Amino acid sequence: MIFQTCFTVDTPGRGSLPIVRQINARLAESGISTGMCLIFVHHTSASLMLCENADPEVRSDLERFMQRLAPDGDPLFHHVDEGPDDMPAHVRSMLTGNALTVPVSGGHCDLGVWQGVYLWEHRTSAHRRKVSVTLCGE
Incomplete structure (x- = not known):
């Protein structure tokens, strides 16, 4: 069986x-209890990540790392149509990815004890992000 749906996330x-x-x-x-779940974000300035879910400092550290790797306003970037965070957001999204595949077991995402699935907003202002979920299984 294949099931596909979507939801939005206000960041x-x-x-x-x-x-x-x-x-x-x-x-x-x-109604799928066993199979695979594909999660996809429909944007070029947001991404998905599978990350530790116990300590929020892990995600804060990742954000600080990305700020160092692709800083807002870097003169290297010429694409600044929507502001100084525009191209850095695209770089961050490309480095981290727009899709995840997670196994499904018992009708839930079969994640490790310390794993969570996160939408990572790379723009500094609020956005509404569309996420698709495609499920294959039985």
Whole structure:
């Protein structure tokens, strides 16, 4: 069986937001108990990540690392159509990815004890992000 749906996430601006609850809700709708879950974000300035879920400092450290790697306003970037965070957000998204595949077991994402699924907003201002969930299984 294949089931596909989507949901939106309103972000307050740069940072990461847990989305596994929304994904598991779609899994419950599907009736699939065993299979695979593909999660995809439809944007070029936001990404998805599988990350530690116990200590929020891990995500804060990742954000600080990205600020060093692709800083806002870097003169290297010419694409600044939407501001100094425009191209750095694209770079961050390309480095971190727009899709994740997670196994499904018992009708839930089969994550490790310390794992969570997060939408990572790379723009400094608030956005509404579309996330698709495609489930294959039985």
